[in-house]
Every structure is written in structure tokens, then in C-alpha cells.
Amino acid sequence: MNDVIKGKVEFEDGESELANELNKQSFTADQLSENSYFKIQGQANGEDLKNKIQNGIKQKFNENSQLIDRIDWNDSNGYVLYAMLKKEFNFLEPFSTAMGSLKFNNSETRVKCFGVDSSNNPIASKNVEVLFYNSEDDFAIKLKTKEGEEVILYKTTGENKTFEENYQEIKKQQSNYSGKTTFEKDDMLRIPFIKVDDEINYDELCGKEIKNSKYYIKQALQTIDFELNNVGGSVKSEAVIDATTKALTENARKMIFDSDFILYLKEENKEQPYFALKVDNTDVLVPNNLD
Structure with a gap:
């Protein structure tokens, strides 16, 4: 939306906390x-743009x-x-699933996990780079993939910080590590399987007049389909904004992701991530049905 109004999204009737956060991203x-995204924008009068979207994502993805x-x-x-992002990635070597499950944030439900240690597919350790500990x-940590995704x-709980601020903290800690x-052979890594299939309706942005423009937002929608497992993962996200003119250490290290953490996806030759996910409950984790 910033491209259309040539500036930050601000509303005539006061500040929006969500808009402020999005403007910072x-x-x-x-x-x-x-090759990983499709985006387009234009007038909605008639179905010409709709057809371009349908044909574009069909041909590309x-x-x-x-x-x-x-x-x-x-x-x-x-x-x-309109925009769609789609990526798939595979680790250099599959991780082991022999460790079964873990408890996340002391929940009663155990969740599936994967990882590596000296007795569980140690060759998969080539996937792992420790950024700091x-x-x-x-x-x-950083997990490496065949496609160059990181x-x-x-x-971390990541409290009171944006994704961007937490990412900068990673870089700071890494530079000092x-x-x-x-x-190492005595290290241990456990990561829960993640599966997100969600739709977000940004109601807070809707129905308000945008400063210094002729528009207000009618709808702001996003779908997120993300999966991470022992082999690799995938991400697909679709977003649309429908606007109109105003009328309205050295010891053995345990790296077990069993409480709040943040996940970023980044292309290896890029400075910044393109996707971030905070995991702080079991809603997006995969139950372990074997226990």
C-alpha cells in the first residue's frame, strides 16, 4: 500500500498500532x-485484473x-x-525422527520433533550452524538447505520486540560469539514439527480513511501455509488489500526448541529475511499420536 500512497500508511482518525508495526517492517x-513470488496491483473495475492474477499464479506456481x-x-x-509467495526447501540431509516427541512450554500434549545427536543420524549435523549459544x-542456529534457503x-520469548528487532539481536549476538x-558430537538438537494453515483478517486497518490519499481499505487479508519437518519445509502465503476511494559455551550444548522461539527464512545471498514466525504455543505444532 505504501507504493500507492507514496508513503507510510497513516489514518485520518488517529494512529493504528498495527499500521505502525507494518510500516516498520x-x-x-x-x-x-x-521466481518465488508474484505480485500485481491495479484498478478493480471489471475482471481484467482478476484474470491476470489467476493466470499469473497458475503459470508461475x-x-x-x-x-x-x-x-x-x-x-x-x-x-x-495482490501478492503470492511460494517456496519449498530440503535440508542437505534428513534429520532423525527417532527421538519421538517433546513437551513444548510444559504443555500436557507432547508434540512431534526431529533433530540430531551422536546416536541419531549424526550425518545430519552438516545441516546445522550455531550462530551463538x-x-x-x-x-x-541456522539450518542449511539444498536450495540455498536459510x-x-x-x-527467545521475543517479548516487547518486533521481528526486525529480534533479528538484529541475532546478528549482534552472532558477531560477538x-x-x-x-x-559437535556431544551436542543435541531437537526441533518440533511445525504446521501452520491460517488466515488473517486485518480488521484494524479497514474502514478508515488513509491520510494524504483518496483511499480507504475495505479488506486486508492474508493466508499462511507453512510447514517444517525433518526433511525440509515449504511456505505459501497469499495477501490482498482491497481499497476504494473515500465514501466511507564449550560444554555439550542442548539445543531443544521446547519453549518460545522465532523462526526466520532467508535467502543465503540476501541481507534480510523474507518470512518470520513466532512459536509460543502448541497450536501450530504437530501432536505426537504415538504417546
């Missing part, structure tokens, strides 16, 4: 290779949209911004 299309049928394509004053509750996991960055 530095995750942009510049952090992605062009062989996907269909879950959102565009919710747009009023007969709004002569309408303006639509201060304690069992304060560390970050999966960055940061064990003097310990071993390789995964």
Missing part, C-alpha cells in the same frame, strides 16, 4: 528472488487463489494489491 520483495473471489470486481473506484534458553531458529559454530 523491512521485509520486502527485495529479499526474494523473482500452478496454484489457485483462495482470496480473489472475495473482491468486489465491479467497484468502479476499487484498487487491489549462551545457554539452553538463549541461542540461535532456516534461522532463535530460542567466539564459541564453536559447528555442531
Whole structure:
């Protein structure tokens, strides 16, 4: 939306905490290779733009949209911004699943996990780079993939900080870390399986007049389909904004992600991540049905 109004999104009737946070985000299309996303914007009067979206994501990703049928394509004053991101990645070596399950944040339900140690597929340690390690509750690692994607996991509550601020903290800690960055034979890694299938409706942004523009936002929707398992993972996200003109250490290290953590996805030759996810409950984790 910033591209359309040529500035930050601010509303006539006062500040929006959500808009302020989105304005701060530095995750942009510049952090992605062009083959991983499709984006388009334009007038919504008629179905020309709708057809371009359908054809574009079909040709590029062989996907269909879950959102565009919710747009009023007969709004002569309408303006639509649309984007889809899709990526799949595979670790250099599959991780072991022999360790079974773990408890996350002391929940009663155990969740599936994968990882590596000296007795569970140690060759998978080549996937792992330790960015820094201060304690069992304060560390970050990077998982390497065949496609050059970097999966960055940061064990932290992340409270009172944005994704960007937490990512900068990782970089700061990494630059000051003097310990071993390789995964050692006595180290242990456990990561829960993650599966997110969600839709977000940004109601807080809707129905308000945008400063210094002729627009207000009718709808702001996003779908997120993310999965992480012992082999690799995938991410697919679709977003649409439907706007219209105003009318309205050296010891053995335990790296067990069994409490709050943040996950970032980044292309290896890019400075900033393109995706972030905070995991602080079991809703997005995969139950272990064997216990």
C-alpha cells in the first residue's frame, strides 16, 4: 500500500498500532528472488485484473487463489494489491525422527520433533550452524538447505520486540560469539514439527480513511501455509488489500526448541529475511499420536 500512497500508511482518525508495526517492517520483495513470488496491483473495475492474477499464479506456481473471489470486481473506484509467495526447501540431509516427541512450554500434549545427536543420524549435523549459544534458553542456529534457503531458529520469548528487532539481536549476538559454530558430537538438537494453515483478517486497518490519499481499505487479508519437518519445509502465503476511494559455551550444548522461539527464512545471498514466525504455543505444532 505504501507504493500507492507514496508513503507510510497513516489514518485520518488517529494512529493504528498495527499500521505502525507494518510500516516498520523491512521485509520486502527485495529479499526474494523473482521466481518465488508474484505480485500485481491495479484498478478493480471489471475482471481484467482478476484474470491476470489467476493466470499469473497458475503459470508461475500452478496454484489457485483462495482470496480473489472475495473482491468486489465491479467497484468502479476499487484498487487491489495482490501478492503470492511460494517456496519449498530440503535440508542437505534428513534429520532423525527417532527421538519421538517433546513437551513444548510444559504443555500436557507432547508434540512431534526431529533433530540430531551422536546416536541419531549424526550425518545430519552438516545441516546445522550455531550462530551463538549462551545457554539452553538463549541461542540461535541456522539450518542449511539444498536450495540455498536459510532456516534461522532463535530460542527467545521475543517479548516487547518486533521481528526486525529480534533479528538484529541475532546478528549482534552472532558477531560477538567466539564459541564453536559447528555442531559437535556431544551436542543435541531437537526441533518440533511445525504446521501452520491460517488466515488473517486485518480488521484494524479497514474502514478508515488513509491520510494524504483518496483511499480507504475495505479488506486486508492474508493466508499462511507453512510447514517444517525433518526433511525440509515449504511456505505459501497469499495477501490482498482491497481499497476504494473515500465514501466511507564449550560444554555439550542442548539445543531443544521446547519453549518460545522465532523462526526466520532467508535467502543465503540476501541481507534480510523474507518470512518470520513466532512459536509460543502448541497450536501450530504437530501432536505426537504415538504417546
